[in-house]
Amino acid sequence: MHKVIKAFGIQLLALLILAVAIYGLQFLVEPPYPWLAIALMQGVLAALLTCKLGLPCWWRWIQFLIPLGFYGAFSLQVSPWLGLAAFIMLWLVFSNVSKERVPLYLTNATTRHALKALIKRRKAVNFMDLGCGLGGNVVFMSQLVNVRSSVGVETAPLPFAIAKLFTWLRGGRVQAQNLWNVDLSDYDLVYAFLSSEPMPRLWQKVVEEMRPGTLFVSNSFAVPGVEPSEVWELSDSRKTRLYIYTL
Numbered sequence: 284m285h286k287v288i289k290a291f292g293i294q295l296l297a298l299l300i301l302a303v304a305i306y307g308l309q310f311l312v313e314p315p316y317p318w319l320a321i322a323l324m325q326g327v328l329a330a331l332l333t334c335k336l337g338l339p340c341w342w343r344w345i346q347f348l349i350p351l352g353f354y355g356a357f358s359l360q361v362s363p364w365l366g367l368a369a370f371i372m373l374w375l376v377f378s379n380v381s382k383e384r385v386p387l388y389l390t391n392a393t394t395r396h397a398l399k400a401l402i403k404r405r406k407a408v409n410f411m412d413l414g415c416g417l418g419g420n421v422v423f424m425s426q427l428v429n430v431r432s433s434v435g436v437e438t439a440p441l442p443f444a445i446a447k448l449f450t451w452l453r454g455g456r457v458q459a460q461n462l463w464n465v466d467l468s469d470y471d472l473v474y475a476f477l478s479s480e481p482m483p484r485l486w487q488k489v490v491e492e493m494r495p496g497t498l499f500v501s502n503s504f505a506v507p508g509v510e511p512s513e514v515w516e517l518s519d520s521r522k523t524r525l526y527i528y529t530l
């Protein structure tokens with residue numbers, strides 16, 4: 284089951300238990316009860332159930348804070364529209380977190396120059412950025428003399444819109460396409476900066492579709508159980524590791 288739906292179900296279950304407990308409590312202690320105490324109890328109950336019902340244990344902190352967040356918002360009379368607007372904004376940027384377990388973070392300049400160095404002896408390179416974020420890599424690669432085409436795919440709506448505008452102004456091409464539907468046989472260098480979650484499935488796709496001699500590069504996330512041809516540790520502050528697989 285989708286984790287967010289499960290978390291919501293756990294909150295509902297905690298609410299049900301709390302409602303029964305409060306119903307019983309009225310025979311012992313005269314109501315009303317302080318809302319803060321009720322919100323705290325809801326948070327504690329939801330947090331306790333979270334680990335027990337199979338969500339990752341670190342989610343209990345989120346589960347604990349949600350009722351307190353509601354309490355805070357009600358107390359401060361925050362407009363619910365603000366919450367909705369924040370939710371929509373987050374979804375527009377991070378929609379791939381819930382589906383693919385991949386958030387948005389960006390490749391830095393040092394890494395882009397490493398990609399440039401990697402292909403310096405190659406000619407007429409077709410470059411693909413799987414999940415291209417704001418399109419920075421696509422633009423950068425499109426400006427190299429030995430790059431014939433530079434393409435990125437992105438499904439999160441807001442990054443896609445920004446990437447589309449950026450590439451329209453500065454070069455390269457971006458498509459609103461799921462990375463799982465890209466035919467990788469068209470590319471000489473395929474770059475991915477995703478997360479550990481999709482790497483095993485992505486590797487399957489890479490070996491099935493990429494041509495011999497072409498390059499698959501993963502920023503920070505190695506393919507489990509597969510020896511890379513090379514690992515480059517870069518001199519940036521986060522000591523970026525590029526896992527390079529020559530097909």
Ligand SMILES: C[S@@+](CC[C@H](N)C(=O)[O-])C[C@H]1O[C@@H](n2cnc3c(N)ncnc32)[C@H](O)[C@@H]1O
Nearest residue numbers: 379385388389390414415416438439461462476
């Ligand atoms: C960590 S960011 C990297 C952005 C860019 N490649 C860079 O290096 O600067 C990963 C991006 O992949 C996108 N993404 C995740 N899953 C995707 C999918 N199935 N199809 C297309 N894009 C996806 C996310 O929306 C996010 O923008």
